[in-house]
């Protein structure tokens with residue numbers, strides 16, 4: 206949906222990746238005899254690391270490529286039921302199901318598409334580790350994930366040949382990597398530290414945790430606090446340590462764990478201020494605003510001077526009001542989207558009068574539950590996850606060519622980072638997983654288990670599938686896009702590199718004859734009705750705009766989603782004889798040529814009128830059934846010509862034809878004295894703001910003031926659908942006369 210999918214430029218890279226995979230497949234099951242000895246592997250790794258650092262420091266904004274390999278399941282077996290193996294037993298291109306490998310990291314990590322490091326087993330063999338789906342360095346340092354001496358278990362290791370011909374362990378699923386405490390009895394003796402006394406170690410670990418918090422090393426702090434708790438801390442001491450740990454969890458965006466460490470929801474009769482405050486923070490970040498408000502009410506009643514708590518309470522109340530009433534200060538949202546980078550706004554999701562249920566032949570869909578008017582707010586949704594790609598590098602994502610080796614489809618934009626963002630979010634906050642994992646995932650059948658060894662299993666390939674079927678490309682704001690479009694009068698941008706997933710909006714199906722429109726402010730998606738809708742009507746919007754001439758091309762564009770659009774426009778285009786389609790295209794080209802040559806003064810508009818009529822005559826079904834997609838645009842050009850000639854009567858007549866071509870039924874655009882009114886909304890396209898404003902100007906010229914006001918109100922309404930809000934209408938169109 207508005208994402209950049211033109212992969213033709215990268216076909217060669219995809220082809221060579223496929224060839225590599227094929228060659229690798231030929232060695233499946235082989236136990237390689239040419240593994241590098243430890244010394245050589247170490248030397249080569251450190252040299253490659255230095256070269257990669259030099260490249261990164263060159264500061265160039267490089268477009269990288271990422272390939273989604275053939276999918277495989279994460280390990281769903283508890284560690285206790287797996288049996289150990291060693292590097293020397295690993296076979297190429299094999300998932301060693303039922304096995305695990307104990308490793309100790311021997312190099313600092315290096316960052317490429319994945320976090321890389323060399324690790325050894327207790328037989329002194331070494332292997333390259335490739336950890337995928339790790340966050341960017343500015344979010345979590347690679348050294349927080351692994352560093353020299355880290356001991357870990359790789360579950361059901363996947364041994365494979367890299368693009369450079371090396372042998373490596375590839376980890377795509379976060380839960381296949383288990384960090385093991387140095388004191389774990391299963392790890393080889395040589396890797397274990399000397400034991401400290403139990404009592405002493407609790408306080409030692411705690412003080413190390415406190416020091417790490419001071420240094421903002423929150424991942425380390427969590428490790429130290431956890432060691433303190435598991436080293437025999439008393440229940441009272443555990444409470445204190447957990448409260449400290451909850452801060453580290455908050456800082457690392459592990460809100461479920463942070464909340465749990467505060468004791469929520471069963472605080473004792475004299476809850477500690479810190480515990481209440483951290484619980485409120487975690488609830489806020491989990492978007493549980495009303496529970497957050499309740500905790501803060503309790504906190505503020507007991508500790509009325511806590512200014513920070515009062516500030517969050519005010520924010521939580523604003524979020525509740527947005528959530529319940531859709532009451533947004535859109536001017537504020539626009540200002541924030543301009544300023545905040547990445548533009549991820551602190552606002553709540555409003556779900557209007559809609560519900561999700563089965564939609565015949567389309568899986569699930571979204572339906573209105575009560576009558577709504579054109580322009581009404583249906584959804585204003587905060588992104589579940591949002592990857593902002595900025596040209597100046599100030600985003601939380603970069604432009605990556607993400608190619609799916611099996612399907613040969615791909616994206617250009619923030620999608621590779623979006624997968625990582627989602628995987629990490631789900632892993633850190635399992636309570637958020639069900640809503641995301643319930644989204645459409647096509648034919649991909651995930652594993653049944655959702656946790657193993659007490660941690661959530663997040664299948665990266667399932668996330669990738671869901672992302673690719675539900676991702677929306679998005680601008681910084683639709684206001685900016687609209688403004689740029691007006692300034693340049695060029696074609697509106699339709700493929701964006703920033704992207705995100707919005708869980709609610711993902712239930713809206715496609716139709717070329719859409720009745721809703723989406724717009725964006727930062728990472729908020731605003732969906733409004735573009736027609737008056739009866740209760741029970743299915744809401745639809747465009748995944749791709751229809752072109753109305755070439756049903757096969759349209760089908761190809763929708764191919765990624767695996768369905769054929771059966772709307773009236775597609776049906777009509779399919780049924781139209783090739784000669785009609787050809788005639789339409791020719792007439793349109795001649796028309797556009799005629800407009801190009803003419804200025805408003807010399808225009809031979811009668812010729813253009815004749816061509817427009819001929820184009821109109823190629824349609825047989827009424828426009829309210831099959832909007833005349835090819836007609837409205839040249840008809841609007843014609844309107845502009847009449848406006849420039851100051852021929853208001855003709856201009857109004859032409860505006861009427863623009864609306865009629867889109868299936869609108871409108872009163873009062875003729876010579877009669879009937880008041881101007883949209884009796885039935887047709888297909889709304891973005892430039893209808895202009896059409897309504899032409900009508901307003903023409904009415905003003907005719908001194909039909911009431912009609913002019915009504916025309917302006919309609920212009921505002923369409924503007925609201927297109928930009929998401931109308932608080933910025935004046936900023937674009939200046940003073941609006943009363």
Ligand SMILES: C[S@@+](CC[C@H](N)C(=O)[O-])C[C@H]1O[C@@H](n2cnc3c(N)ncnc32)[C@H](O)[C@@H]1O
Pocket residue numbers: 566567568569570644645674675711712713714715716765766767768769770771
């Ligand atoms: C973003 S999801 C929309 C919600 C989805 N129907 C569900 O059940 O979750 C996109 C998928 O919905 C289905 N879909 C969307 N529009 C459709 C249409 N007009 N006809 C048939 N299927 C459609 C396709 O399976 C598509 O891959």
